[in-house]
Amino acid sequence: MNRYQTTIEELILPTGIHLNGTEAFDIQVYDDRFYNEVLRHGSLGLGESYMNGWWDCFELDHFLCQLLNIDIEQQIAKSLKAQWQTAKAQLFNMQTISRSVNVAREHYDLGNDLFEAMLDKYMMYSCAYWAKAETLDEAQEDKLELICKKLKLSAGMSVLDIGCGWGGFAQYAAQRYEVKVTGITISSQQAEIAKQCCQGLPVDILIQDYRLLTGQYDRIVSIGMFEHVGYKNYAVFMQMVKNCLKDDGIFLLHCIGGNENNVTTDPWIDRYIFPGGMMPSVEQIGKAIDQQLILQDWHNFGRYYDLTLMEWLSRFKAAWAALKHHYSERFYRMWVYYLSLSAASFRAGKNQLWQIILTKPTFTKLYESLR
Template identity: 40%
Template sequence: MGAEKTVRDLLAMCGVEVNGKNPWDIEVVDERFYTRAVAQGSLGMGESFMDGWWRSPQLDEFFNKVVGAHLSSKAPFNFKTAWLVLVSKLQNRQNMKRSFIAADVHYDLPVEIFEATFDKRLTGSCGYWKEATDLDACQDAKLDLICRKIGLKPGQTVFDIGCGWGAFMGFAAEKYGARCEGVTVSKEQVAYAMGRYANLPVKSTLMDYRNATGGPYDHLVSMGMFEHVGDKNYRTYFETARRLIKEDGLFCLHTIWGNEPDPKIDPWLDKYIFPNGVLPTVGQVTSAVHGLFVVEDVHNFGAYYDKTLMAWNDKFQSNRAPLAQKYGERFCRMWEYYLLCCAGGFRSRVISVGQFVLSPRGVPGVYETVR
């Protein structure tokens, strides 16, 4: 009863009941859940969900309440979380030897999983919903927003740091006549981008960003990659970016950020989705660019990631049956847990997402803000 009482008391702090009547309440299927959750914290919660030990009709809202109440800071000590914090503080978990781990765990999964979840371009970052009404439209709007923010013109060159499946490069080449190059640590992403955009001036290379050469390029972009850089490498990241960009170029950095610094991400996400991930703060970004870039603009649209993740989950659920048959129910529960716990996190506004526009020497006159 000790573990059960601990879990019930913690959840009560954020208005969640065990076997309650609200859609965000949880139903415990296996009593072992309580001991596992207390002993292993967030990791135990996630793994027990994957194993079917508990469920919630509205998992996204459950996490909105849990994250918004900062429940993890009130939970009992557990060794696995403490060890992750210690290692993250003492080691550079995002050094070049470790930079490909995220691809091994997540980005090199079969592309059909991402096709069953993301938009038609496989844009694995937050969409821009200002006027968009569906997943494809919000992602095209985001890609177009970035092109407009950097003032992209036909024939210009753009380097994409962490180019993913090539969504930005393909869009910029198709719609703006740009010539694009990018790097990623995922061999599957390289193969996909080079196959899909073979008829366009697009080049994707398997490479750690720190080894990037070439340029200088007219502009730089980076979407959803900075979360893999780590605070011990922020300065190196921006030094690399400064080396790659022309003196009059613009750099649009699209990233998630936290309200407070933390040397690690959630332990479950660290193990199953984004190994070695770290969310920066706005202050860490603006400090790391000292002497390298001028901050021209900061644009926060964190609430849009909640909407994007819910749209991803809707699409995934519509494709769930064949994926479950092929990859198993445990994988599918892992995937929906990833999408919905992140949706709840953004809904709570404990984390946000947005874009920085940076220039090497400052835009002459005034940088005209684009929205």
């Protein structure tokens, strides 16, 4: 037996999960380098060794959920790389205008074929709303309708979509509510699809950083973009919203949230999926809006992200036969691990999904929640 195996079984694995066991959620180790890699590098080593094919698990999401429940990073000393990642985030702004393009290049510009195969017809890359829906298309359309109702849209309004993705919200809002939408993204691949989807509609798609925005709008929305802003820029972002929002306007922020104040994300996620990304906490958002914007409503439906991510995972696996000609086997394992880990984090209650309604102090109407 590898000398590290007993240590991992005793200190790291959740109760009831075994190395090379017979249950679907047990992990199967194929390379003994796995043990040392996990002990030395924690969650980063776990993810990288999975990408390398050193271990596998039939119910990967189940295993990762159990692992998150026991806080693996508290069981293993953080690697020097992880400590340096935290130190950098504290010393420097890791989400400057120049650095922010990294996430577009390394994630959102991977290839539209990947996201078209995985996402719904509106290509919404954010949590769906499963209150009544039975399919991903229905759940994402219900989410879009919920957002439009919370924004209280009416014909002729001007709407700013910060982080418009592939144009799903802009298309839906312009078609259903006859509003004029300006969408911004830093991804050229997203902008290409967004312009195609919104052709013939009163929609402008721009490749632009949010910090360069000017003008004023009746409504502002940001869906799944705030996770890339970074804690050093939260107040800057909210100041921009205040500047761009008309006095009687409404802003809806749809974002993933964390239970604790952090300045970085998981080291594996930072390296392979969302460089420079991080999830805000309630306290961090509160400080950013203090004396700038007024909180009108805060809605949490994070449990729906588990369902959304598992649907994306199923679609990705089903499409792999067509996708594998453009992506490597290591990429396949990376993407399966990413979607499984993300689903597990919401299932374990480590992450939340918030829809937050904010207005300027000059907003004089009564805002009534839909819930």
